[in-house]
Every structure is written in C-alpha cells, then in structure tokens.
Amino acid sequence: MSPNFREGAREGFRVFLPLSVGLVPWALVTGMTMGGVGFTPLQAMGMNVIVFAGTAQLGTLPLIAAGLPVWLIVVTAFVLNLRFIIFSAALARGFHGVPRAERWLAGHLLTDGVFATCLEKMLSHEDPRWRLGYYLAPSLWSWLLWQVFAFCGVMAAGSIPKGWSLEFMATIALIVLLVPMARLRPMLLAAVTGGTLAVLLRGMPLRLGVIVAIVGGIAAGFAAERWQGKGR
Amino acid sequence: MTYDWTLWIVFILIGLATTLPRASFIVLGQRATLPEGLQKALRYAPAAALAAIVAPDVVLVGGALEVFNPKLAAAFAAVLATQLSRNPWLPFIVGMGVLWALR
Incomplete structure (x- = not known):
C-alpha cells in the first residue's frame, strides 16, 4: 500500500463514517x-456475500419465496441494478x-451511498492511488457493516414465530425506497404505471406481465419528462 | 419453506446481474460511453421495477384483486410514516404493527 493510497483511504473513511x-x-x-422467507443462516449469508446489494436482495426475495421462474427473478434484479450502469459511467474517469x-x-x-459520497473527489483528485484508497475504504467498510448486521438480522429472525409474516418487511423496505423517488412527477408516473400494469397483466404467460409493466413504467416516466420539458 | 441447492445458482445469477452493471464502465473505462437519452430513460427503471414488485403484493389476495386487505393498509401506513418522519425504523414498526393488528 502506497502512502498516497493510505492517505486517500483515511480521508474517504472519515467522510463516509457518519x-x-x-x-x-x-x-x-x-x-x-x-x-423470514425461510433461508438457513448459511443460505442467507451466501446471498448476502454473493449479491451484496440491498435493493436487489429485497426486491428478489418476495419473488424467490413465491417460487417464480428463475429468469424473471434475474431480469428483475438486473432492472433494479440498471442505475449502477449510470453510476459506473459517471465514476469511470476516476479509475x-x-x-x-x-x-x-x-x-x-x-x-449508492459510496457513489454519492465519492463522486466529486474521484473526478477531481490527481493521484490514482489516492483515489482508489478514497473509494475502497468506505466501500470495504460498507461491506463489513452489511455482512455483520445482516447476520444479526438473520439470527433475530430465527427466534421469531412464522405467523408474524416477517417477509412483509421486504415490501415495506421497497416502499421506503420508492416513496422519496416518487416525489418527482415523472418518477411518480413511472411508478404508478409500473405498479398498475403489473397488477393488470398478472395473467400473462411466463409472468411476462412484470417485464411489460417495468418497460411501460420507464416509457411513461421518460415521456412525462419530455412533455414537462416542452411545456416550460 | 425449504430450498434446495438450485437456490445457490439463483444467488450466483442475481450476483452477476448486480456486479456486471456495477463494474460495467468502471472496468471498460474510456472505451465506452452511454448515450444521454438512454441514461435519462434508465433513471426511471428502479421506480418502475419497485412499484411492479410492490403493487401486486399489496392489492392481490390469492391472485384476486382485493382492495380492502391488511397488507394494503400496512403499505399505506408505511408510506405515511416515510413521508412524515425521518426515523428509518418507523415505517417498519408502523407497517408491521398495522399488519398484525388487522389480522
């Protein structure tokens, strides 16, 4: 580890810690x-280490529990992760x-958290080792917190009776993520369209309704943004 | 519910569907760029997908539309808690509380 890497790591950690x-x-x-969906501690921690993504995990758990086809679960995870392509593109120059x-x-x-914290410094600091340290320190810290506290959650779930429907916590978590997004008008329209289509098209073969609903939601949001832009 | 070894394949596939988008441009570097129109459209993907997962879960009971059910009431309570408070625990406490109370 070069001194520059260490200095960047210290700075990144200091900014991100709170x-x-x-x-x-x-x-x-x-x-x-x-x-709550019935994973053993080994299965739960396996998912936590392999996937390491709150939204993708919480979003796919109801689908896994409902026994939906694997391809649908994977496509849904991919769609939930599409935002990372944008983040990745924005950060690319920093690497x-x-x-x-x-x-x-x-x-x-x-x-999401590390992206929001690190973006500016990743694009402005000159030394690549410093930048890498600045990025990796908060990232590894997030990873550690994620594993430790997920494990605590898995253990806590084990001592709670089945009838308490703990799996509904995934739905609540997705609502908590969705509500602040939907404060923007086009985003709200994307969500309402996606949700409504998913309910209406639930009878489509191969569960294609979910995919059509997501594409429809994206199109509605994009169209609303265009339309809003022209109105100004 | 118990799961067999195929669950691990599902984890690995979800893992790929997560790591590949994350690593995409960081690994490709300056050899690739994302068109601006596509970037704009992609911003709507998470909201559309989250709603498409949540909505059927809270308005369908046994596959049929049922507007008055404990899950939908719990979802409304969670939305309200998210809107009115910054406490990260409150939506879970209120949502699960309503769900348990109405059953």
Whole structure:
C-alpha cells in the first residue's frame, strides 16, 4: 500500500463514517427478511456475500419465496441494478490508471451511498492511488457493516414465530425506497404505471406481465419528462 | 419453506446481474460511453421495477384483486410514516404493527 493510497483511504473513511450508520437498519431488515422467507443462516449469508446489494436482495426475495421462474427473478434484479450502469459511467474517469483487477473489485463493491459520497473527489483528485484508497475504504467498510448486521438480522429472525409474516418487511423496505423517488412527477408516473400494469397483466404467460409493466413504467416516466420539458 | 441447492445458482445469477452493471464502465473505462437519452430513460427503471414488485403484493389476495386487505393498509401506513418522519425504523414498526393488528 502506497502512502498516497493510505492517505486517500483515511480521508474517504472519515467522510463516509457518519453516513454509514444509515446502512445498519437496511442490513438488519434484509437479514430478517432472508430469515423470514425461510433461508438457513448459511443460505442467507451466501446471498448476502454473493449479491451484496440491498435493493436487489429485497426486491428478489418476495419473488424467490413465491417460487417464480428463475429468469424473471434475474431480469428483475438486473432492472433494479440498471442505475449502477449510470453510476459506473459517471465514476469511470476516476479509475483511469487503476489496474484491471482492482477495477473489478471496485465495481463489485459499488453502492449508492459510496457513489454519492465519492463522486466529486474521484473526478477531481490527481493521484490514482489516492483515489482508489478514497473509494475502497468506505466501500470495504460498507461491506463489513452489511455482512455483520445482516447476520444479526438473520439470527433475530430465527427466534421469531412464522405467523408474524416477517417477509412483509421486504415490501415495506421497497416502499421506503420508492416513496422519496416518487416525489418527482415523472418518477411518480413511472411508478404508478409500473405498479398498475403489473397488477393488470398478472395473467400473462411466463409472468411476462412484470417485464411489460417495468418497460411501460420507464416509457411513461421518460415521456412525462419530455412533455414537462416542452411545456416550460 | 425449504430450498434446495438450485437456490445457490439463483444467488450466483442475481450476483452477476448486480456486479456486471456495477463494474460495467468502471472496468471498460474510456472505451465506452452511454448515450444521454438512454441514461435519462434508465433513471426511471428502479421506480418502475419497485412499484411492479410492490403493487401486486399489496392489492392481490390469492391472485384476486382485493382492495380492502391488511397488507394494503400496512403499505399505506408505511408510506405515511416515510413521508412524515425521518426515523428509518418507523415505517417498519408502523407497517408491521398495522399488519398484525388487522389480522
């Protein structure tokens, strides 16, 4: 580890530490939901390590529990992760001069919180080792918090009776993510369209209704944004 | 409910569907760019997908539309709690509370 890397890491950690507390309830809820749908602690922690993504985990758990087809679960996870393509594109310049293997690691560890915290410095600081440290320290810290508190959640779920419907916590978590997004008018329209179509098209073969609903929601939001822009 | 070994394949596939978008441009670097129109459209994907997962779960009971049911009431309570409070725990406490109370 070069001194520059260490200096960047220290700075990144210092900036991110207070914000990282926000991860704790998410990790606990994700852990409790994984326990609630009937995963063993090994299965739950397996998912937590392999996937390492709150939204993708919480979004797919109801689908896994309902026994939906694998392709639908995977496509849904991918759609929930599409925002990362935008984040990844925005950060890409910050990884100029960083070796390939470390970039894969950085990519795997990308989270919403670290993206929001690191974007500006990743694009402005000159030294690639400093930037990598600044990015990796909060990312690894997030990873650790995520594993520890998800494990606590899984263990807590084990001591709660089945009839308490803990799996509904995934739905509540998705609502908590959705509500602040829907404060923007086009985003609200995307959500209402997506939700309504998913209900109306539930009878479509191969569960294609969910995919049509998502595409319809994206189209509605995009169209509303265009229309709003022209009105101004 | 118990799951067999195929669950691990599902985890790995979800993992790929997560890591590949995350790593995409960080690994590709300056060799690729994302068209602006596509970037704009992609911003709506999470909201549309979240709603498409949540809505059927809260308005369908046994596959049939049922507007007055405990899950929908719990969902409304969670929405209200999210709107009115910054406490990260409150939507879960209120939502689960309403769900348990109405059953």
